Structures are given as structure tokens and as C-alpha cells.
Amino acid sequence: MRLSIVLFDGFTALDVVGGYEVLANVPGITTEFVAASTGPVFADTRRLALHAYRTLEETTHTDILYVPGGPGVEKGLRNPALLDAIRRLHAASTWTIGICNGVELLGAACAIQDLNVTTNWFARARVAAYGAKVGTARYQRDGKVVTGAGVSASIDAGLFLAGLIAGEDVAKTIQLGIEYYPAPPFGNGTPDTAPAAAQALVRAFEQHAPQRLESLQPAF
Amino acid sequence: MRLSIVLFDGFTALDVVGGYEVLANVPGITTEFVAASTGPVFADTRRLALHAYRTLEETTHTDILYVPGGPGVEKGLRNPALLDAIRRLHAASTWTIGICNGVELLGAACAIQDLNVTTNWFARARVAAYGAKVGTARYQRDGKVVTGAGVSASIDAGLFLAGLIAGEDVAKTIQLGIEYYPAPPFGNGTPDTAPAAAQALVRAFEQHAPQRLESLQPAF
Numbered sequence: 001m002r003l004s005i006v007l008f009d010g011f012t013a014l015d016v017v018g019g020y021e022v023l024a025n026v027p028g029i030t031t032e033f034v035a036a037s038t039g040p041v042f043a044d045t046r047r048l049a050l051h052a053y054r055t056l057e058e059t060t061h062t063d064i065l066y067v068p069g070g071p072g073v074e075k076g077l078r079n080p081a082l083l084d085a086i087r088r089l090h091a092a093s094t095w096t097i098g099i100c101n102g103v104e105l106l107g108a109a110c111a112i113q114d115l116n117v118t119t120n121w122f123a124r125a126r127v128a129a130y131g132a133k134v135g136t137a138r139y140q141r142d143g144k145v146v147t148g149a150g151v152s153a154s155i156d157a158g159l160f161l162a163g164l165i166a167g168e169d170v171a172k173t174i175q176l177g178i179e180y181y182p183a184p185p186f187g188n189g190t191p192d193t194a195p196a197a198a199q200a201l202v203r204a205f206e207q208h209a210p211q212r213l214e215s216l217q218p219a220f
Numbered sequence: 221m222r223l224s225i226v227l228f229d230g231f232t233a234l235d236v237v238g239g240y241e242v243l244a245n246v247p248g249i250t251t252e253f254v255a256a257s258t259g260p261v262f263a264d265t266r267r268l269a270l271h272a273y274r275t276l277e278e279t280t281h282t283d284i285l286y287v288p289g290g291p292g293v294e295k296g297l298r299n300p301a302l303l304d305a306i307r308r309l310h311a312a313s314t315w316t317i318g319i320c321n322g323v324e325l326l327g328a329a330c331a332i333q334d335l336n337v338t339t340n341w342f343a344r345a346r347v348a349a350y351g352a353k354v355g356t357a358r359y360q361r362d363g364k365v366v367t368g369a370g371v372s373a374s375i376d377a378g379l380f381l382a383g384l385i386a387g388e389d390v391a392k393t394i395q396l397g398i399e400y401y402p403a404p405p406f407g408n409g410t411p412d413t414a415p416a417a418a419q420a421l422v423r424a425f426e427q428h429a430p431q432r433l434e435s436l437q438p439a440f
Contacts, residue, residue: 013237014238014375014398017233017238018234018372020234021234024267031265032267033439045244045245047250047251047252047253048237048270049270049271051270051271051440053440100399139405149399151397152241152399153399155234155404159405169417172418173421177370177371177422178370179320179341179369179373179411180371180402181408181410183358183359183376184376184379184395184400184402185359185380186392186395188402189401191396194396198389198393201393202397220258220273
């Protein structure tokens with residue numbers, strides 16, 4: 001099976017790599033990184049760059065379409081070529097996985113209307129505006145569409161999808177391989193139970209994320 | 221503060237990106253990716269490449285030295301230039317963080333003798349051989365050296381170090397930003413309580429990882 005991970009300027013690296021680290025290790029899956037053009041694509045910090053080596057245009061088909069999120073989503077929503085590619089690849093995919101506010105891109109590509117989905121906690125209203133039924137789960141499946149909550153939820157959503165594709169034993173073995181037995185040093189609540197001060201800070205940070213992204217110089 | 225993340229052929233991507241996603245978002249930290257030479261560096265699957273934009277040689281100092289693990293560690297242990305750079309940068313760092321079997325590289329660079337450390341569960345004996353006291357914690361601090369267990373533990377170790385550097389409130393805000401409220405779909409035990417069959421599979425996989433790495437064609 002071909003796993004195509006879509007990169008765009010200003011993606012969030014852990015949105016990508018959490019799910020990648022799980023799915024790329026499923027036997028029989030071949031992973032590729034695709035973007036508008038080949039070469040390094042900068043993450044939201046402008047300090048990390050992942051390499052894309054296939055263009056969206058030359059990607060005519062994939063089995064698993066993987067759409068991450070990040071502050072770059074806002075610009076992505078105004079990019080018809082990106083949305084067209086997502087719509088086209090989703091139409092013929094076996095599975096489509098969206099992480100964080102990358103689920104907005106699936107929404108704009110008409111891939112989640114009437115579906116049960118999850119997303120980053122600050123993107124819930126925007127995703128609902130695309131006609132999806134938005135819950136607060138860490139990962140969610142509806143038909144062939146699997147969605148994950150914010151950033152690090154890509155690991156949970158990836159393991160869940162790995163279980164659907166290859167069975168629970170394979171997924172558990174990968175879980176051991178990546179030692180995913182989390183012990184967050186500052187507890188394990190939910191975004192909705194986080195301190196109000198932290199919620200306000202993160203909301204403010206996220207609101208200005210697209211402008212901040214534009215202001216950051218690429219590292220090279 | 222400068223955070224220098226060391227890349228080498230055959231690193232494990234989540235070893236890098238889990239901690240990066242936390243630490244790169246600490247106010248005042250500037251992140252860079254360093255390697256033997258600049259350009260794309262391939263992860264262990266040979267399907268993902270992160271871009272290095274500073275050479276180890278020109279990196280004369282860093283505040284936070286970050287050493288990930290992966291199947292490429294075995295080759296790294298036979299690379300005097302890599303070990304010299306780690307030894308040199310560690311000598312003057314404020315913090316040094318090692319993840320997974322990257323802790324072996326710290327061992328070979330004489331950075332963990334007599335220290336309490338953790339590492340990937342399959343690398344414990346090899347790390348102990350460098351004179352470290354190896355525990356089974358998910359993250360561990362001894363002086364300026366913070367170590368993390370396998371792969372995804374880079375997130376926990378990163379949050380722990382972020383708390384040491386910038387205080388618990390900042391670390392909690394970043395935890396919310398990356399929505400690190402994990403809910404592993406197949407439970408949350410420990411590597412030591414994983415099913416024996418999964419342990420045997422992963423051990424076999426890891427034992428042959430360096431040879432497998434050599435057999436994989438780079439994606440581009």
C-alpha cells in the first residue's frame with residue numbers, strides 16, 4: 001500500500017511524524033512525502049524542513065492519504081491546487097487520515113461532510129462549518145476517514161489506523177517498537193480541562209499563528 | 221538559547237520530532253539541525269529526510285545538545301567525528317538530552333559515566349556498559365543530562381526539560397499546544413509488560429536494524 005503524506009509550507013512537524021512513525025512501519029506500506037514541488041518544505045517554526053520528493057501533480061493515486069495540520073493550513077485553504085489534489089486523491093483512496101486542523105483541509109476538499117470527525121480543540125467550530133459532526137475524541141473513524149485531535153494525537157490516530165489496516169497484533173508490536181507508553185510529566189487531562197490561563201495563551205498563539213509564520217525567516 | 225539537534229544517517233524520526241516540537245516552542249530557544257554535512261539526512265525508513273543546515277564542524281558551541289537514537293546509532297558508534305563533536309559540544313552545554321539508544325552515543329562520548337539514565341528498553345545493557353546506572357524510567361535527569369526512553373518518550377523527556385528550562389507553566393502551555401493528552405488505542409502498559417510475542421518480534425527487528433538500514437534504498 002502507498003502512504004502519501006502531504007506537506008505544505010507551515011505544517012506542524014509532530015502532526016506528520018507521529019503518524020508516520022507508526023504507519024511507515026506497517027509491513028507492506030511504502031511511504032512517500034508529496035508537496036506542490038519537490039525539495040525541503042518548512043514546518044511552522046521555519047527551523048525544521050522535511051523533504052518532499054514527489055509533486056502533488058504527479059501523484060495520480062494513493063492508498064492512504066495523510067493530511068497534517070499546522071499554522072500553514074490557513075494559506076492552504078486559499079490554495080486551489082492543494083485542495084484539488086486532496087479532493088482527487090481522497091476520491092480514490094482506501095483510507096484518508098487527517099490530523100489536527102488539517103481536518104479543515106479535508107473539509108474544504110469536501111471529504112468530511114456529514115461525517116463524525118475530531119480535530120484540534122481550537123479548530124472545532126471551523127471544521128463544523130464544513131458540515132462535519134465534530135466530537136472531542138482523540139481519534140475518530142467514520143467510514144474510510146480517520147481523524148486525529150491536535151498534533152501529538154497523530155500517534156494515537158496512527159496506531160488506531162494501523163490496527164484497522166494490519167490488525168491489533170501488528171499495531172501493538174509497533175506500539176512497543178516506538179515505546180508508546182506515555183507518562184506526561186505534567187499530567188494527562190484533556191484540552192478542555194487545561195487551566196484557563198494556558199487555554200487563553202494557546203488560543204492567542206494559534207490566532208496569530210498564520211501571521212507569525214509569515215514573519216519567520218526560513219533557517220536556510 | 222541555542223538548541224542543536226544532531227542528525228545522522230538512520231536516525232529515528234520521532235526520536236527527533238517529539239522533543240523538537242516541545243523544545244522549539246520554548247520562548248527564547250532557537251533550534252537548528254546539525255549533521256556531518258548540510259542537506260537532507262535520511263531517517264531509518266529511508267523514506268523521510270530532515271534537512272541539516274549546519275555542519276558539526278562549524279558548530280563550536282550550543283546551549284542544548286540533543287542526540288536522538290535509531291538504527292543508525294551502530295554506525296555512529298564507529299564514527300569518531302560524530303563522537304568527537306558530541307563530546308566537545310557536551311563539555312560546554314548547559315543541557316544535554318539523549319533519547320532512545322542515542323544514549324549509547326552519549327556513552328561512547330563519555331558523557332554518562334556514573335550517571336542515572338534511561339534508554340530504549342532493548343539498549344539498557346549496552347548503555348550500562350558505558351558505566352551509567354540504567355533505570356526503566358520514561359525520562360531521567362542527572363545533573364545537566366536528561367535522557368528519554370524509546371522513540372515517543374522524546375515528548376515526555378522534552379516536556380520535562382522544558383519545565384526545567386522555562387518553568388512548569390510554560391511546559392504545561394506547550395503540552396496544551398501539542399495536545400499531549402495521550403490515549404493509546406491499545407492500552408498504556410510498559411515495554412516490560414508487553415506481550416512476550418511482541419517483545420520477541422521487536423527484539424528481532426531491532427537486532428537486524430543496522431543491516432536492514434543498509435539494504436534500504438533512499439527515497440530520492
